[in-house]
Amino acid sequence: MERKPCSQSLAVKTSHVLPPDTNAHGTLFGGKLMAHIDDVAAIAAGRHARKPVVTASTDSVDFLAPVKEGDAVCVEAFVTWTHNTSMEVFVKAVTENIRSGKRKVCTTAFTTFVAVDDDGRPSDVPMVYPETDDEKKLHASASRRAELRQERRKESKELAATFGTDFPWNRGV
Template identity: 45%
Template sequence: MSEPLLGRSVSESQSERAEAIFPADSNALGTLFGGRLMQFIDLVGAMAASRHARNYVVTASMDHLDFVTPVRVGELLILKASVNRAFKTSMEVGVRAMVEDVREQKLRHVSSAYLTFVAMDKTGQRVEVPQVIPETEHQRRRFEDALRRREMRAGETLRKKELRAMQTPEFHI
């Protein structure tokens, strides 16, 4: 029989990434392209999930994403991710993206998102993940909220299964 998985604290997997924004990342208005921001969010979220699971992870979903303020070329983007809660094989990760004003020493909120990652082994089989041990008041609140969000996502998860069932060889766009 396999050993029961021990829980892991949030701080063990918290991840951060900094990106200097270059013209190649921008849209026609010289601000960060939304798809590129989504990529940065996905990457830092996957780092936290993978550290928590100590395994490979795939993105199952990204919840509603608001672009609160634009990011200009030349600005420094800071992304922070933490695992809010782990379920059986999936984990909810919260990501916050901010711009650091290095002269004023201030942070400006750019975007926030919740993503769900599923842990897999190297053969692509889903694997169970350790539970999250919330330690601070803030972490405990996010832990509780993550369960409510999972319940709200249940309909979406079902819709995805239905979409997959439609992927027969006769399925056309």
């Protein structure tokens, strides 16, 4: 399978923040921004794999600045690292005041996607390689983030086993 540069997976989406997308403070719902992040990251992962992809993990979603009603929000994503069937995708969201033109990074995130075949089973993806200094930085630190994700996933599975599907009052709590 041929290797591909990070830049080949770049996906960008700009949206206008309208009143139904905002909370009582007049800022974009975090969940709405997370939906934009997942959407654009999935496009980047699918563009890299050229196969269907599923979200395996969303981590390090850091909300750095509010996105206000009337602003535009631009979400950019690209594949930073691959491992067999999975891809790490870096996502950056930028808020822009349409009137003043002032822009600010409002969110950064890392997501992981798995490519799947027609039967829904994990499928190999091409390796990715960085070209710019920033891409090289992200690529070099990706294996450590992958280790942390594996540790967190193990803990999540333990929590799921501990708490199960019953509500607390059904467990005698």
